[in-house]
Amino acid sequence: xxxxxxxxxxxxxxxxxxxxxxxxxxxxxxxxPLSCPSRCLYFEKRKLDTSGFTFGSLGPQQDxxxxxxxxxxxxxxxxxxxxxxxxxxxxxxxxxxRRKAASRExxxxxxxxxx
Numbered sequence: 001x002x003x004x005x006x007x008x009x010x011x012x013x014x015x016x017x018x019x020x021x022x023x024x025x026x027x028x029x030x031x032x033p034l035s036c037p038s039r040c041l042y043f044e045k046r047k048l049d050t051s052g053f054t055f056g057s058l059g060p061q062q063d064x065x066x067x068x069x070x071x072x073x074x075x076x077x078x079x080x081x082x083x084x085x086x087x088x089x090x091x092x093x094x095x096x097x098r099r100k101a102a103s104r105e106x107x108x109x110x111x112x113x114x115x
Contacts, residue, residue, distance in 0.1 A: 003029065004036045088105045 003010055009025045023029070029036045034044070 004033055004040065004043055006045045006046050007036070007040070007042075045092060085108075 003024070005012075007024075009028075010022070011025055012020060012022045014020050014062045024036065024042075026042050028040065028042050
């Protein structure tokens with residue numbers, strides 16, 4: 001039997017001289033690169049098909065961006081921006097208060113140690 005090409009541990013690469021090398025990343029194929037055991041205990045079906053993979057994408061590029069030309073979509077986006085700005089202000093305010101409280105507590109503990 002040949003190498004299980006649909007196993008997640010199967011690797012194929014090309015070396016400098018152009019030769020293609022097949023291997024098992026777990027090194028459990030005793031006859032590698034010729035074959036895997038017929039009922040390999042470590043066989044796991046590849047969950048993602050990497051054929052056609054190019055750097056930075058896992059599939060064909062989609063140039064169709066959704067367009068937000070209508071007024072309703074723009075209004076929703078504007079409301080979302082305002083909500084995010086309000087939440088950001090609230091979170092920053094809470095963080096400032098937390099840091100002030102921690103600073104006060106640190107000063108109190110230093111005073112207690114001095115006494």
